[in-house]
Amino acid sequence: MTHYEDRVVTAFTYCSVLWALLGMAAGVYVAAELVWPTIDLGLPALSFGRLRTAHTTLVLFGFGVSALIATAFYSVQRTSHVRLFAPGLAWAVFYAWQGAIVLGAVSILSGWNAGKEYAELEWPFDLAITAAWVAFAVVFFGTIARRKIESIYISNWFYGALIIVVAMLHIVNSLALPVTLGKSYSLFAGAQDAVVQWWYGHNAVGFLLTGGFLGMLYYFLPKQAEQPIWSYRLSIVAFWAFVYTYIWAGPHHLHYHAVPEWLQSLGMVMSLILLAPSWATMINGIMTVSGAAKKLKADPALKFIVLALAFYGLATFEGPMLAIKSVNVFSHFTEWTIGHVHSGALGWNALITFGTYYFIVPRMAGAPLYSARLANIHFWLALAGTVLYVLSMWGAGLSQGVLWLSLDELGEVRFSFNDVMAAMQPYYLLRFLAGLAFLAGAVLMAWNLAMTFAGRRTVLVAPPAVAGAQARA
Amino acid sequence: MSWMSLHRRLERNAGLLIFGILLVSAVGGMVQLLPIVAGDSHPQPAEGLAPYSPLELEGRDIYIRESCSTCHTQQIRPLLAEVRRYGPYSRAEEFAYDRPFLWGSKRTGPDLHRVGGRYSDEWHRLHLLDPRSVVPASIMPAYPWFGRNAADGHGSIQARMRALARLGHPYTEQQIAEAPSALQGKTELDAVIAYLQSLGRSMDGKSEP
Numbered sequence: 001m002t003h004y005e006d007r008v009v010t011a012f013t014y015c016s017v018l019w020a021l022l023g024m025a026a027g028v029y030v031a032a033e034l035v036w037p038t039i040d041l042g043l044p045a046l047s048f049g050r051l052r053t054a055h056t057t058l059v060l061f062g063f064g065v066s067a068l069i070a071t072a073f074y075s076v077q078r079t080s081h082v083r084l085f086a087p088g089l090a091w092a093v094f095y096a097w098q099g100a101i102v103l104g105a106v107s108i109l110s111g112w113n114a115g116k117e118y119a120e121l122e123w124p125f126d127l128a129i130t131a132a133w134v135a136f137a138v139v140f141f142g143t144i145a146r147r148k149i150e151s152i153y154i155s156n157w158f159y160g161a162l163i164i165v166v167a168m169l170h171i172v173n174s175l176a177l178p179v180t181l182g183k184s185y186s187l188f189a190g191a192q193d194a195v196v197q198w199w200y201g202h203n204a205v206g207f208l209l210t211g212g213f214l215g216m217l218y219y220f221l222p223k224q225a226e227q228p229i230w231s232y233r234l235s236i237v238a239f240w241a242f243v244y245t246y247i248w249a250g251p252h253h254l255h256y257h258a259v260p261e262w263l264q265s266l267g268m269v270m271s272l273i274l275l276a277p278s279w280a281t282m283i284n285g286i287m288t289v290s291g292a293a294k295k296l297k298a299d300p301a302l303k304f305i306v307l308a309l310a311f312y313g314l315a316t317f318e319g320p321m322l323a324i325k326s327v328n329v330f331s332h333f334t335e336w337t338i339g340h341v342h343s344g345a346l347g348w349n350a351l352i353t354f355g356t357y358y359f360i361v362p363r364m365a366g367a368p369l370y371s372a373r374l375a376n377i378h379f380w381l382a383l384a385g386t387v388l389y390v391l392s393m394w395g396a397g398l399s400q401g402v403l404w405l406s407l408d409e410l411g412e413v414r415f416s417f418n419d420v421m422a423a424m425q426p427y428y429l430l431r432f433l434a435g436l437a438f439l440a441g442a443v444l445m446a447w448n449l450a451m452t453f454a455g456r457r458t459v460l461v462a463p464p465a466v467a468g469a470q471a472r473a
Numbered sequence: 474m475s476w477m478s479l480h481r482r483l484e485r486n487a488g489l490l491i492f493g494i495l496l497v498s499a500v501g502g503m504v505q506l507l508p509i510v511a512g513d514s515h516p517q518p519a520e521g522l523a524p525y526s527p528l529e530l531e532g533r534d535i536y537i538r539e540s541c542s543t544c545h546t547q548q549i550r551p552l553l554a555e556v557r558r559y560g561p562y563s564r565a566e567e568f569a570y571d572r573p574f575l576w577g578s579k580r581t582g583p584d585l586h587r588v589g590g591r592y593s594d595e596w597h598r599l600h601l602l603d604p605r606s607v608v609p610a611s612i613m614p615a616y617p618w619f620g621r622n623a624a625d626g627h628g629s630i631q632a633r634m635r636a637l638a639r640l641g642h643p644y645t646e647q648q649i650a651e652a653p654s655a656l657q658g659k660t661e662l663d664a665v666i667a668y669l670q671s672l673g674r675s676m677d678g679k680s681e682p
Contacts, residue, residue, distance in 0.1 A: 033612075033614070034581070034612050035612075037604075037605075037611070037612040037613065037614060038615075040614050040615075042615060042617050042618075044539075044618055047539060047614045047616070048543070048544070048613075048614045049539045049540030049541055049543045049544070049614070050539065050540060052540065052543050053540045053543065111538040111539075112538075113537055113538050113540060114537075114573065115537040115540075115542070115573040115575065116573050117542075117578060120540070141487055141491065144487045145487050150485055151481075151484050151485060152484045152485065152487060152490060157484070157490065157494075160490060160491065160494060161494045161498065164491060164494050164495055164498070165494070165498045168495075168498070168499070168502075172506075177636050177639065177640060178636075179629060179632050179633050179636045180627065180629050180632065183534070183629065183633065185572040185573075185633075185636055185637060185640060186572045186573040186574075187640070188510060188572070188573075189515065189568065189569060189570065189571055189572050189574070189640070190515075190516065190565065190567075190568030190569050190570075190571045190574050191509075191516055191565040191568055191574070192509055192510050192515055193571070193572065193573050193574040194574045194576055195505070195506060195509045195510070196506060196509075196510065197573070197574070199502055199505065199506055207498075233477070236477075236480055240497060243494055243497050243498050244497045244498070244500065244501070245501075246498075246501075247498055247499075247500070247501030247502050248501035248504075248505065250505070251505065253578065256550035256551060256552065257548050257550070257563070257576065258548070258563045258564055258565040258567075258568070259509075259565065260509075263505060263509070266504075266505065267505075270501070329550075329552065332550075333546055333577075333578070333579055333580040334579075334580070337578065337579060338579070400580075404554060404558075405552065405554040405555075406554070407553065407554055407557070411553065411557070412557060413554055413557050413558045417558070417582075417583045418608060418610050418611075421581075421582070421610060421611075421612070422610040
């Protein structure tokens with residue numbers, strides 16, 4: 001019993017790829033509904049509101065969180081040189097999480113909805129998710145507690161912050177009074193509820209989509225580039241500045257809303273400050289990979305991760321800009337928000353996950369990647385899809401922002417809402433095609449990874465012996 | 474460097490690291506959330522604002538079920554163009570009975586905070602069942618099942634009102650007792666229309682922007 005417990009990593013990886021395909025397919029379908037609104041066929045489950053909620057739930061909590069748990073389990077063992085603590089509990093996390101995603105998606109499509117964005121699952125799921133999350137924490141921190149290496153590696157700080165902060169956010173934002181199995185009312189009302197929700201919503205982005213995936217970056221980027229992290233000190237400063245600052249930025253989602261002015265201004269200022277730790281990490285990543293230019297050309301996995309880093313830099317620059325009130329006045333409520341989210345979600349989260357899978361699946365299968373050529377085609381499809389997606393939503397969002405606020409010389413609105421809405425059609429069509437390209441790339445990856453693993457079992461690796469200064473006393 | 478040696482202690486002790494992350498990440502939330510949610514800091518309900526009637530509440534819960542707030546905001550910003558387009562800007566005290574809040578984050582369709590009274594019930598009926606029959610360029614889904622489903626198909630309206638009463642919504646025992654008969658013979662379509670017509674009425678007859 002000395003080998004790493006990687007079978008549960010394989011299981012999470014499989015499910016995460018499956019949720020990526022289903023979640024992105026749902027996204028492409030709702031994108032198509034904005035161009036051809038009758039393709040919901042009059043079916044409640046295909047109706048835009050429900051299917052879009054299923055899309056965000058599947059990609060965030062199905063694809064994203066499964067990928068984070070898979071890579072956390074993979075890397076925490078290797079940075080601790082010890083087998084996963086309580087492997088049985090790790091499997092319980094697997095079954096509980098995947099069960100919650102399956103039933104949760106079905107519940108949303110059949111009309112259970114708590115009504116809070118990115119937290120739509122109703123209270124029975126909130127409880128199940130909390131239990132699974134606590135078990136995840138026990139396995140993760142238990143492994144760290146039994147580590148053979150003196151220092152806790154940086155990637156684990158980020159995964160640890162993900163576990164702790166997301167637990168805090170989820171529990172507070174989900175506080176509700178259950179009425180029936182599928183219905184509850186929030187303990188907070190109106191403006192209070194809005195402030196709590198965007199503290200949650202923004203920091204789910206912060207600690208799940210940013211912090212969690214930075215954990216992935218800090219382990220897999222140096223591994224693939226075969227270079228140590230450029231600056232250890234910078235990573236310390238960036239980590240604590242990130243953990244401290246991110247939490248304050250939520251109110252920029254409520255600019256010019258019926259919440260106190262001081263809260264909005266504070267949210268804006270802290271969002272601008274957030275640029276510093278975000279880019280400090282990006283610079284650390286770029287400097288780390290700069291010594292591996294040759295490998296970058298040949299290795300599709302590394303290409304994905306470096307491109308992801310570039311989109312991370314773009315999204316974490318765009319975010320603070322959109323948080324400035326005088327910019328936000330134009331961007332708020334428009335497609336620009338959707339473009340911003342997807343430059344992060346596709347360009348950063350999905351690409352770094354794809355790169356990581358191209359790295360770990362061949363290792364866990366004990367065989368080379370089935371096709372490097374397919375992976376390269378995937379790379380270009382993903383890049384084209386993401387760029388086209390972001391550009392189309394920038395165009396749409398800027399148009400909406402300017403046209404909605406445009407006044408004539410008598411101080412009346414110049415364009416009717418319906419005219420502006422009709423003008424969005426070309427952008428919506430482009431976005432649908434962009435999503436389709438991105439999905440096609442993901443299908444190629446799924447095929448490539450499945451063929452790599454076909455007929456094989458997860459290779460069981462023994463932790464190397466630790467000696468010298470690194471060993472834990 | 475002393476802070477480096479301090480950090481060396483943090484990164485060698487999982488308990489300290491967990492505690493540090495918890496402490497550092499909690500500060501922002503405490504400063505921002507506590508003044509908003511603590512004690513009696515909730516905005517008082519706007520003058521004349523009543524909790525949703527049983528039919529309106531049913532309509533609101535259907536609005537939540539279908540995720541209408543994915544495409545429709547209920548938040549008019551204090552900007553000239555928004556006030557001209559939609560009506561008086563939104564005030565915090567108008568949302569005192571909104572659990573959860575439904576301000577939304579995206580306007581694929583127009584804002585609905587002051588849609589109450591703007592169109593006839595008949596217009597809403599046609600629009601919800603077949604949006605393109607009244608707005609040719611509309612990309613809104615049709616909701617044919619609203620017309621087929623009886624309101625409160627689960628028979629939970631009284632339980633829902635009791636839960637809200639426990640959270641401080643001033644429903645009387647009589648209102649709760651009479652709720653099922655208020656929904657008798659109504660469809661989900663009637664309920665959604667009643668909810669939409671109730672929206673944003675507390676500024677009716679006032680001249681402020």
